[in-house]
Amino acid sequence: MIHRKLATALLLALTFGLGSLKLHADEGMWLFTDLPSDQLKSRYGFTMTDEWAQHVMLSSVRFNSGGSASFVSSTGLVLTNHHVASDTLQKLSTPEHNYIEDGFYAPTHAQEVAAPDLELNQLVSIEDVTAQVNAAVPAGASVAEAAKARRAVMSEIEQKSLDTTGFRSDVVTLFGGAKYHLYRYKKYTDVRLVWAPETKAAFFGGDADNFEYPRYCLDVTLFRVYEDGKPAKIDHFLKFDEAGVQDGDLVFVSGNPGRTQRIFTLDALKYLRDHRLPYVLDYLRRLEVLMQQYSYEGEEQKRRARNLQFGIQNSRKAYTGMIQGLQNPSFLEKKAKDEAALLKQIKASPELKD
Known part of the structure; x- marks a missing residue:
């Protein structure tokens, strides 16, 4: 099937009426390499610079267990959803300490708990490798042969990139095979749980309220990434705005992995x-x-x-x-x-x- 896979993407919305929390979502799910700069400038008067986009991209984090997150401090603090963290909370829980039901809080760095099997990825670069992938398909190849050739060269590109840069390297297929991009990620493998609310707050309303609006729950958890046994020093992170969203503000959401099926036949x-x-x-x-x-x-x-x-x-x-x-x-x-x-x-x- 035709699909468009987005390793990291931006969604945007323009807010109307803060009190009623009404939102107008503008159309689009955008790659960092194909952001709607002209559209944002003409509609909203917002000038999207390369520096701004790079900052947002580097502030965004991917969980290897599935889900999005953001760096929110210079000392490696990571904010994500409780449901994204639930796999880790489940692994850390025991009959005596049920972190999903009861929550968790580490008052100090020393009390933060290592998350087993968890890896966080920070996207650091994107390279168009479409020409390399297409060149590997011999003329007259069958559909199966072409797919095999593409898979082989994509693996070669990933391995060469890993050996050269040391970054995790993934070739992603875009627009049903019209483009291929190489995404390089910095890996954080020392990840520790900092805080998680109890499930009655995190999943308030249960299945009945899930995917409904408005929804009232504390679907949030905090982790921290470490390097060499110390909290990682992070240059790019999203700062909390205590004033919150104001009426008419332009709001962006960065997340990965993402997928849209808009081009399905x-x-x-x-x-x-x-x-x-x-x-x-x-x-x-x-x-x-x-x-x-x-x-x-x-x-x-x-x-x-x-x-x-x-x-x-x-x-x-x-x-x-x-x-x-x-x-x-x-x-x-x-x-x-x-x-x-x-x-x-x-x-x-x-x-x-x-």
Whole structure:
């Protein structure tokens, strides 16, 4: 299927009415190498400089367990969601110390707890390697042969980059294979838990409130990255603004990994609606029942099952929203018109036809 994978991206919104917390989200999910500078300047009078974009990129963090975060201090403090941290909280918990249920707080650096198997990645550079990847595909290659050749050269590019720079190196596929970018990350492997709220605050409202707006919960956790046994010295981090968002402020969200399926074809969306998503939802519902039954067997079983249960319920609700959107006739009607207009434009242009 065609997809656009974004290792690190920006979302933006313009706020209206602070008291009612109403937001107007502008359209777009943007790569750091393709930011809408002209659009932001003309619509909002905001001049996006390369220095500003670089600062935001370097302030953003990726969890290897999945999820986004930000550096928020010069001493390696990292802010993320509680649900992103739940995997680590689960691993650190014991029958005697349930950090998911009871929360955690380290008053001093010495009391911060090492997070097992956790790695944080800071994106430091992006390189376009499209020409290298495409050049590796021999003329007349079949689809399978071309895919194999691309995978091989992507692995070579990643290994060469790692050997040369020492940075974690990932080649990502963009726009369904139209572009390939090499992302280099600085790795932090000494990561320690600083603070996490108890689950009654972090997941207030439970599954019923998840993916709903407004939502009232303390979905936040703090970690700290260390280097050579000491809190890491961080040059780029996001500062807290005690005044908060004001009416009319332009707000950006930086996150990774991200993905959008906006360029899926009409047939691909119909396949998702009629086959893929119903299958996934049926699987998730069955798995959810099994995990609920297991959690009823005792407190320890409930503790062990909680993180997986959250993941299942979170996915089930997300996929339910997706399929409801695809079942809206007006959505696919618009998609059909847009696709027909695009095909017409392609047929009318010799350059695009080639």
